[in-house]
Amino acid sequence: MVTIAMLTGFILILMGLYGALTNHNILRMIVSFSVANTGVNIVLVAVGYIHGRTAPILNEAVPAAEAAARIIDPVPQALVLTAIVIGLGITTLMLAYAYKLYEMKGSLDISKFSELKW
Amino acid sequence: MIKNFIVLLFLFGLGMIFSALLLGYTPDSELNLTGRYYAEHTAQDLGAANIVTAIIVTYRGLDTLGEVTVLFLTAAIVGMLLSTGAGKGKSLQRKLSQSGELLTTGSHLLVPLILLLGAYVFINGHLTPGGGFQGGAIIASAILLILLTDPLYRFSHQLISIVESISGLIFLALGVLGIFFAGGFLDNRILPVGELGSLFSAGAIPIIYSLVGLKVGAEFSSMLVNFSETEDS
Numbered sequence: 001m002v003t004i005a006m007l008t009g010f011i012l013i014l015m016g017l018y019g020a021l022t023n024h025n026i027l028r029m030i031v032s033f034s035v036a037n038t039g040v041n042i043v044l045v046a047v048g049y050i051h052g053r054t055a056p057i058l059n060e061a062v063p064a065a066e067a068a069a070r071i072i073d074p075v076p077q078a079l080v081l082t083a084i085v086i087g088l089g090i091t092t093l094m095l096a097y098a099y100k101l102y103e104m105k106g107s108l109d110i111s112k113f114s115e116l117k118w
Numbered sequence: 119m120i121k122n123f124i125v126l127l128f129l130f131g132l133g134m135i136f137s138a139l140l141l142g143y144t145p146d147s148e149l150n151l152t153g154r155y156y157a158e159h160t161a162q163d164l165g166a167a168n169i170v171t172a173i174i175v176t177y178r179g180l181d182t183l184g185e186v187t188v189l190f191l192t193a194a195i196v197g198m199l200l201s202t203g204a205g206k207g208k209s210l211q212r213k214l215s216q217s218g219e220l221l222t223t224g225s226h227l228l229v230p231l232i233l234l235l236g237a238y239v240f241i242n243g244h245l246t247p248g249g250g251f252q253g254g255a256i257i258a259s260a261i262l263l264i265l266l267t268d269p270l271y272r273f274s275h276q277l278i279s280i281v282e283s284i285s286g287l288i289f290l291a292l293g294v295l296g297i298f299f300a301g302g303f304l305d306n307r308i309l310p311v312g313e314l315g316s317l318f319s320a321g322a323i324p325i326i327y328s329l330v331g332l333k334v335g336a337e338f339s340s341m342l343v344n345f346s347e348t349e350d351s
Contacts, residue, residue, distance in 0.1 A: 002145045010136040014129050021125045048153075050146055056157070056169040057247060064161030064314065071169065073146070073153040078173040082185050085251050085334075089192035092341050096196045099348055 005046035012039030026098045026108045030091060037087040041080050048076030165311035166244040166320040174249070175323050175330075179293065179304030186286070186333055193282075193337040193344075200344045217267050225267040232260040240331030244320040250327040254334025261339040265346045273343045282336035285329040292322055292329075 016036025020029045049072050056074035058064050102108055149157060156169055156177065166172040174182050216222075239246075240253025264271055296305035306326065312319030 006140055010140065014133055018129055022122060058161055058167045059315065068149055068154050068157040071157055073149055074156055074169040074173055075153055077170045081174060081251060085185055086188060089189055092192055092196055096199045100199055
């Protein structure tokens with residue numbers, strides 16, 4: 001279970017990086033970065049999973065007294081919640097910059113932007 | 119061609135590192151020290167049923183404040199980047215064909231329900247899997263639905279910024295109250311902890327998370343609104 005989730009996450013990271021490095025369209029690069037970001041989140045959540053345990057929410061099924069033996073690690077989940085929100089912020093910023101670049105050159109092709117190329 | 123080869127080489131190396139990590143990974147069978155502390159102390163100390171919420175709002179509340187600040191900065195930068203230079207009012211004159219009857223009626227039916235679900239998710243953040251960030255995203259999805267139905271609909275920027283700044287200020291004020299009436303900055307025990315699992319429990323966590331929900335919803339909405347207003351005429 002953990003292996004499958006981690007493998008999926010790693011494959012998503014590689015796919016995303018491949019897309020970001022080979023595509024010429026800026027929007028496609030942004031989508032690729034989002035895919036890689038999702039992969040990182042999946043790997044992080046998978047690290048916190050412990051076989052045969054349940055979500056870190058206390059209720060009738062998980063009384064507070066035996067919580068430590070019944071729940072998975074809540075820390076990676078809290079971390080990933082933060083990571084998702086920050087990832088969304090980064091995606092938004094990338095989209096805003098892409099819009100400005102399009103406004104400037106009338107094109108989203110990365111090879112048209114050669115000012116900083118050496 | 120040579121560039122693609124370098125990319126594949128790089129990804130192959132990264133893949134080797136990942137596979138070494140994956141093969142050498144042994145899952146824990148017990149909680150580590152930090153996780154164990156949170157599991158054992160959350161219920162009696164903070165009274166929150168959802169331990170992830172307790173970590174985000176109280177134990178690591180300062181990080182959440184920073185996270186909300188990052189979101190605020192993002193919304194502000196997006197607003198600044200997209201608003202300057204764009205001809206105001208020009209886009210309003212553009213004629214669009216009417217969106218279909220199904221989409222219009224459907225969105226009139228769904229928007230209030232989506233807003234209600236968002237409010238439910240962030241008010242119950244300390245009991246169920248949910249919370250301010252998720253609820254805020256749901257609220258912003260209602261705004262997105264309105265914009266899909268009518269791309270020229272204009273929201274009041276003033277209302278969005280008022281909701282955002284007031285909820286942010288109360289969030290900070292509750293955090294400062296924690297210094298005087300409880301253990302420290304953003305401590306939730308300024309209100310009674312209450313009975314585990316009831317709606318009015320976990321001290322200030324429901325209030326703080328509702329404010330976070332409103333703030334995040336307002337920030338996401340302002341990003342969406344800014345993007346929609348860039349539409350060319």
